[in-house]
Amino acid sequence: MTRLLRPLVAQIGAETYMTLRRGETLLLTVGIPVAFLVFFSTSHVISTGTQSSVAFFVPGILSLAVMSTSMVSLGIATGFERGYGVLKRLGSTPLGRTRLLGAKVSTVFLVEVVQAAVLVPVGYALGWDPIGSGASAGEALAAAVLATVAFGSLGLLMAGVLRAELNLAAANGLYLVLLLLGGMVVPLAKLPGGLAALARALPAAALSDAFHATLGNAGAVPLEAWVVLAAWAVAAAGAASLTFRWE
């Protein structure tokens, strides 16, 4: 058993080390979410309607954090690893693809835990009160896992198909679009009707809907959000495994 796990554990260690040592990754996964949370919660530049702004922005920014790590950070890093021939070289070691992918997924979850450990206390400091509004940590966790699979697969899909530099641009572009259309910093209700309908079919809005319901005070998670998240997770994972190239 240890023989099977030792490569995995070493790979998780290396992936985590590299992820946490990349300045641009830390900026993307921790710096920007914290800055957004503090800025939008205190500045009132975006009206969140009847909700207190921090009750809207903590779930919204946690959604952003999940998307940043699983799609952008994972996708860009994997794209460059392919470009540098790292994936190809790993292909002729006993590590194997399953353990490589397992290490990448584990690293994403580890980073998400770090993000939550930073963002949640900041939220509390800003006056967030999830207990009083009947938050459901279990459902939030389930949504986070589904979204991580969906976003992670999207990141790997782009990393497998596009050249490293193009992948970098595409991942950042998609990040920006989903940030604006994802109900993360701009409530979906503020979007024009057609755009809001489109946004609701995307995984970003589905995740933020689920987080707003479970971590804010928006009531039960709409079935539609679960369906959208699950559909994206299955479709993107399938597409990524079909198109991914190791060279």
Next chain:
Amino acid sequence: MPSDGSDAAAPLSGAGAGAGAGTAGGTAATAGGTATGTRAAPAVACHGLVVRYGTRTAVDGITLAASAGEILCVLGPNGAGKTSTIECLEGYRRPSGGAVRVLGLDPVADHRALVPRIGVMLQRGGVYPMLGPRRALELFAAYYDHPEDPEALLELVRLREVAGTPWRHLSGGEQARLSLALALIGRPEVVFLDEPTAGVDPEGRLAVRDLVAGLREAGRCVVLTTHELTEAERLADRVAILHRGRVVAEGTPRALAAAGGGASVSFGAAPGLEVAALGTALGAPVAEEAPGRYRVAAAATPALTAALTAWLAERDLALTDLRAGRTLEETYLAIVGADAAAVPDDEPGDGPGNGRGRRRGRGPSARRGGGDPTRAGQRTSR
């Protein structure tokens, strides 16, 4: 892999101790032993290997074999099919035709069983840019059941001083040595090295050469591709020259060099000698193959060399170098040099396009001018 324990220490202690210098002497004996096929099966074998990219045939029926304790050098211009061949052996590429076996296994179908037993050095990259040599070696060591000690390997490839420096900040030579160390970390029985010295400085080349020679002593099988003819000449037990996807020559470096030219003597002197008069004096035809570069079509007998130097002395002409027979390089260029420049350089991943092609393109005798006196001396003693 019961033999791993005893094999493993050998390269660590054996390399570096002037192993490169001993290469030439051991060559003939090793090649003779393997040629008779005393071992049960070759470590590496391909039969009628064909690789096609769309309509283009990159590898057109190559048959090769190498045994444990043997260094096989695959030579050839860009686009000759070297990388395609080695990538089939490594399991990266599925052959379009023919059969490939490494340690008796199919590199693609038996990939999982094979990878713990082989070591691979890619032509470029292959290492996380953020990891330094120590972290990279420790990570790769964790993939294998009985790895080398990363610290000992760091010492062996002389990277201890830069052990913490990220890969992207290492020099080309340091990167090559780390790639080589990563190929060796799992105590592989077969090592594939694709252009291990491309872009490496002379000192780094020496280090790589010593390490590879040490692998032979440890009973490993090494398959390496190179553009560097001197590399092949000094290192290889056997050389296979690939051209347009076929093996056009194969044998020990000596045998290949001898086969290329028959009896001849080449020397360097001032350009424009009266070759007709010299030929009369020597009793053999003399040709100026390039300005200042001459070849006498006769064996290098003591009488001939005496007559040659006497003829030059009478005219107060200095001899810049003198060598008997042909070098591997001359043979190689005679085989592929004429149209090497015309070969499209479009094989995926083959050749960094670093100017060697230009040198080849200048024809068989162009390189001689700056002749290496050390090598010239070795040649004449043959």
